[in-house]
Amino acid sequence: MAQVKVGIIMGSQSDWPTMKEAAEVLDELEVPYEARIVSAHRTPDRLWNYGKTAVERGLHVIIAGAGGAAHLPGMMASKTRVPVVGVPVQTKALSGVDSLYSILQMPRGFPVATMAIGGAGARNAGLMAAQMLAMNDPALAQRLDAWRAALSASIPEEPKDD
Numbered sequence: 671m672a673q674v675k676v677g678i679i680m681g682s683q684s685d686w687p688t689m690k691e692a693a694e695v696l697d698e699l700e701v702p703y704e705a706r707i708v709s710a711h712r713t714p715d716r717l718w719n720y721g722k723t724a725v726e727r728g729l730h731v732i733i734a735g736a737g738g739a740a741h742l743p744g745m746m747a748s749k750t751r752v753p754v755v756g757v758p759v760q761t762k763a764l765s766g767v768d769s770l771y772s773i774l775q776m777p778r779g780f781p782v783a784t785m786a787i788g789g790a791g792a793r794n795a796g797l798m799a800a801q802m803l804a805m806n807d808p809a810l811a812q813r814l815d816a817w818r819a820a821l822s823a824s825i826p827e828e829p830k831d832d
């Protein structure tokens with residue numbers, strides 16, 4: 671079994687439909703990952719343990735998604751030097767702007783690489799994680815190049831009516 675280097679964590683089961691987009695693109699690129707529910711507020715001990723053991727367990731990047739008072743990515747970044755990619759989950763009340771601001775405005779010293787709100791952000795988080803790993807994985811780099819070329823090739827030159 672290949673070493674799992676990507677952790678996908680989220681604050682709630684309700685975040686999974688969004689965070690699944692990160693998982694799906696990692697599947698497409700054949701990058702192993704683990705997915706866990708880790709809530710900054712509801713399961714703080716789980717957050718603490720996850721961050722404390724992340725390096726020794728061999729994680730290279732953590733994708734962290736949360737909504738509302740989205741403290742999970744920032745708290746994880748404060749607990750481990752494994753890079754954290756943050757995904758603001760879209761909320762009903764404030765459309766995800768609350769999530770975005772909660773994740774984005776980190777104090778100096780503890781960065782979170784913040785993606786766009788919602789599914790596009792989650793998918794790009796998966797791609798970002800893959801690109802980071804590809805710096806030391808030539809086979810993955812080749813798969814990524816092919817994936818990107820296929821995406822470009824799928825874009826038509828001219829628009830058409832529905």
Ligand code: RP5
Nearest residue numbers: 681682684685736737738759
């Ligand atoms: C956050 O609260 C979670 O990340 C989720 O986006 C939001 C709502 O959680 P649920 O009430 O749906 O479990 O912590």
